[in-house]
Amino acid sequence: MGRSDGVLLFDPHKPTILLLQGSLPITFLDRQFSDPDLHFAFNLIAFDARSTGQTENSLDACRDTWRDAADLAQAMQLLGLPSFHIFAAGGQLVHLYALRLVLLWPSLVKSITLVDAGARPEESAIERTDEVVTEALKEVSACDDLETFEWMGYELAMFTFGSGITSEMVDRVVEHMLIDYSGLKAPRYYDFVMEILHEPSLDRSLLKHVQIPVLFIQSDCTTAVRPDVAIRQADLTNAQVRTETLSSPPQAHTMEPWSREINAFLRDFILSQRSLGTKERALTRGGLSAVMGMGLRRLADISGRADLLKRDPLLSNSFSLTSLPVINKRQQVIEELISLSKAKKVGGILDEDGKPFRK
DSSP states (O other), rough: EEEEETTOOOOOOOOOEEOTTTTTTTTGGGHHOOOOHHHTTTTEOOOOTSSSTTOOOOOOOTTOOHHHHHHHHHHHHHHOOOOEEEESSSSHHHHHHHHHHHHHOOTTEEEEEEEEOOOOOOOOOGSSOHHHHHHHHHHHOOOOHHHHHHHHHOOOHHHHOTTTOHHHHHHHHHHHHHHHSSGTTTHHHHHHHHHHOOOOOOGGGGGGGGGSEEEEEEETOOOOOOGGGOOOGGOOOEEEEEEEEEEEEGGGSTTTTHHHHHHHHHHHHHHHHHHHHOOOOOOOOOHHHHHHHHHHHHHHHHHHHHGGSSSSSTTGOOOOOOOHHHHHHHHHHHHHHHHHHHOOOBBBOOOOTTTTTTO
């Protein structure tokens, strides 16, 4: 990619890869963006998801993985990008984003690479019940000590990267927590955690609609946070599935030397599709409204929800399938977390401007 007057220019002769990293900002994809073998062969693009990194948004109790997929589809359309490949690293939640994109806009996604090489300890607090996690988030929203944030950062690191994570990466995640979720921003943490807590079990019958190449990159110690939403290779009966196994790393797309191996798998996988005669597909014609409308119609069809057709396809919220009881429960938690964070007194980990102290 190049630039013209500060605007990114995409090379139409190169495949485009949408890099997804889930609950962490795009800075955690630096091993991919800095790899010359990827940088010179592909157009690489990533977005900070809602409530991560530099993305600012109001907390919304309707949020689910269908809605987040609609965010991504709309962003790619607004950038005028051709059809794209997906690199989904960071575990099950981000895998669901990729799956939703394929199910709703099959003509836009050319392949998926799913990376999850983490073995997560059963005692991890973030793997437990909704009630346990909600109480932990209340503690973070109200806390005035660095130790609590360090504990929460450690739990997030275990959840995202697995038990083999290095102390260096734990420190990096803790720093990310302090920057993005301390002070009045603490309730943002709930905004993405609530998706994995309340995501309905995966309807495996939908996976028959995935008919594109799929690459699984995993380790021999990969474990699922929620087995009921894990995408299993055996269920992808109509996809061309390939598997690459690493030997017991942490969540490897962020760390050397495993990132080099993962990037090599990704590069070979995408370039081999071109050699097999995979045709470049153009964007669906008809403008943004037509493309998003197509996705909403497919969602209504596969979910059996004809009422969705009355919604505005240009609003990401229109793609949400979150039930009213869950929305009401989330809204109560959001309001309580906001109230707790506002009640913090100056001191502890916060300076007089409401910014965190560091050790």
